[in-house]
Amino acid sequence: MFALVVGTVLITINHGDAIVQGEIGPDRVLKMGLTVMVPYVVSTLSSVGALRGQYRR
Numbered sequence: 001m002f003a004l005v006v007g008t009v010l011i012t013i014n015h016g017d018a019i020v021q022g023e024i025g026p027d028r029v030l031k032m033g034l035t036v037m038v039p040y041v042v043s044t045l046s047s048v049g050a051l052r053g054q055y056r057r
Contacts, residue, residue, distance in 0.1 A: 003043050007036030
């Protein structure tokens with residue numbers, strides 16, 4: 001859920017002008033998808049790292 005919110009904010013910051021001007025092509029859609037994936041991957045890896053750290057104790 002947080003990744004979607006953060007991804008949306010990042011898309012607005014990074015691609016907002018292109019969205020408003022209607023300049024959305026396949027390459028930009030790919031970049032937007034990757035923009036949403038970055039916070040998801042970071043969040044997932046952080047959670048996995050935290051859980052692994054708990055199990056090692």
